[in-house]
Amino acid sequence: MANPNKLNLIGYDVETSGTLPEHALQPWRAPNDAWVTSFVWIHNGVTHGGLNPTKEQMLDMLVYAQENDCTIVGWNTTFDISWLIAYGLEDEVFKCKWLDGMLLWRHLSIEPEYEGAKKSYGLKAAVAEFMPAFADYEADIDQKLVRNCTNTTSATLNIRCLLLGNFLVSLVSNNATPPSLRLSVFLS
Secondary structure (H helix, E strand, O other), rough: OOHHHHOOEEEEEEEEEOOOOHHHHHHHHHHOOOOEEEEEEOOEEEEEEOOOOOOHHHHHHHHHHHHHEEEEEOOOOOHHHHHEEEEEEEEHHHOOOEEHHHHHHHHOOOOOOOOOOOOOOOHHHHHHHOOOOHOOOOOOOOOHHHHHHHHHHHHHHHHHHHHHHHHHHHHHHHHOOOOHHHHHHOOO
């Protein structure tokens, strides 16, 4: 597996809740009817964050990413970014580099879908495919929210590195654009 630290990556995830269950998926309702319940980011093996994060804690990650030229990696990253924007951090969000592991996986493995079930590109499906020993990582989510958020972030980093390695191998084996050029475009 590729070493995620050589790529200067920050793994990032949020878990959310709301006054009604559906509000947890609606960041525009923040902060009154929906909120971030846990916020975790990992860089160089060090985990930051926890339960009921403040806006300042979220801002700290964004500033750290900018100052250290890190790429922030998530799974279905637009959802997580939406929460940062809902907390008033839009300017800082747009100063950061982002990468979505789910979109990378979809880009790498997309094939025509005909009759039958469509392939899921969710994190649970990715963990089951790439890290089957951890397929039940989200079990007991209510009792272990921070642990789940940390596990989600770790899984995203690991799977993203596997996919990026496969992506580069496919570029080289197909005699395509030099990987360094494609990668720089892909990561920015």
